[in-house]
Amino acid sequence: MYANTVAAYARGVTDFAAFCRRQGVDPIDVRRGIIAAYLADLHARPPGGGCAGRVCNLTALAPQPSNASLRHRLTIIRLFYDYLVEEGVRTTNPVARGRRGKLGGGSQRGERGLIPVHHVLPWIPSEAQWKSILTAARTEPIRNRLMLALAYDCALRREELCALDTSDFDPAHRLVTIRAETTKTKAGRVVPYSAVTGELLAAYLPARRTLSRTRGPLFLSTSPRNRAMPISKWTWSKVVYALGCCAGEPKLGTHTMRHLCLTDLARVGWDIHEIARFAGHRSIQSTLLYIHLSARDLSAKFAATAAELHEARLASIAELQL
Template identity: 30%
Template sequence: MSVDETSDEAASPLGEALAEFARHLGAERGLSPHTLRAYLGDLQDLSGYCATIGLTGPQELDVAVLRAWLARQHALGRSRATLARRTAAVRAFTGHLHRRGLIPDDPGVLLGTPKRGRDLPTVITQEQAGRLLDTVDATGPAGLRDLAVLELLYGTGIRVSELCGLDVDDLDTVRRTARVLGKGGKERTVPMGEPAARAVQDWLRAGRPALATEDSGPALFLGTRGGRLHPTSARRIVHDRIAEVGDVPDLAPHGLRHSAATHLLEGGADLRSVQEILGHASLQTTQLYTHVSAERLKQVHRQAHPRAAD
């Protein structure tokens, strides 16, 4: 919905106030078109709600009306993120009305802000990870590459962009470490297990030479035409190989990273070490995986404990 469309629909004092606020948002606050559309859509919904309960003027807006509208949004299944944005839009609107003298008090300041929920990442179990990696068809150059890609993503927890940026010399298969260039150009060394090191060695010995061309350069992983493997291709490899296994949830490469972090913590790794392995700038980001582990433990408890349902 555009500012002009909002202006055309102004057929009541509240509608006129909304149209004027739309012009204010577009001209004075410099919001992005996306945010402007979202705010105006939220407020148009509020205006429609007010019309259904017989309110036509901005002076009739009070905290009870606003809370009732937000409660209706919640009952309709709106997400926490949507509720938080709609609360922000209403606060901006009522604050503007108060500053313009159209309402004596600002009811928006009395609204609480819904906390944005953070979805827990989807992870696979350790058994599912083992089944995936143990059943990959590693015949031929592409098969050897795909197995090495999966083993490294899960075995090190690195990002798909980091994986595709690896050069041959970045891996030390003897010491079983990888030198990774992460976000912000920060370099870190991550450990990898024996299966990952073995898969990479097999790829380097019997797979990469078959795909390499004069233009391959030092890239560790190559596409079918010999160029550096692109993250899009790596994502397709993960999806396709998981689909071949069956009974394993479909994951993107980041899902294997989530799974690796969760399994490290489930195995007793300390949070700070996992932070270093993943390359997180903040420990708070890594703490998300402790909630994943707790959810998994609760699930096991619910399924196995005789009094879990009490």
């Protein structure tokens, strides 16, 4: 995980330096105007990826960089200039920070950063949208269908899914072990998977043996360039992006199946602590971020529990209107 973080930060700094060169500015001498121009450039860039040779007319509808992505890139640049200030190369950091302060009487006064914080709810596909995704997945290779099924069944993160090993599975009890070293929290867990996913696993293993007969990483590349090598998380991202385009759902991402699974568990009445253990969360607060019941679910719950109470409390308003 730390190596991936370092690599991501290095890519961010390299990209910013390339932008500065295109602007004819030395990165050491950058002022706030260049930082703002860089953020505008990031926002205007077309999204990466493609449809991997499939017929797709939805590329233009793909989302622009998210608020979180822009804030992450800005954090990379801020830390870069923090380092330059610490080393005495610069006297100030051109990346403005948001600050909170208090005025007299305890009132709050804040200074906004370049990018405001948005807490956007993740996209959860409806029943019709999920059906479209599954219909499009029917034409995918057996490996991709199994990966999609496991991502949903076990609420797996992208890294956890791609790191699965043949020895992680207990087919007799339909259990899979998520090893600690592959998880975000460095805490392992054992989760079940459905009979349908078990059938896909049984169908995939013979196909895998045509690539390698040795035990090890479960999901192998079929590309001539990387044949029989473990599939990378970037390859899985491209597969999911292409699948979403061809299903008419360009919002589909590698984390969508995890969101949908955890939300479905809440819909059928799982306790929040049970969902947290299933998801591998250390904090209940983390779990709450993944539970986004639809308006239909909330309407049904309201009708079953609180509708009469609310009607009684608002009855006087109705009488005044009459």
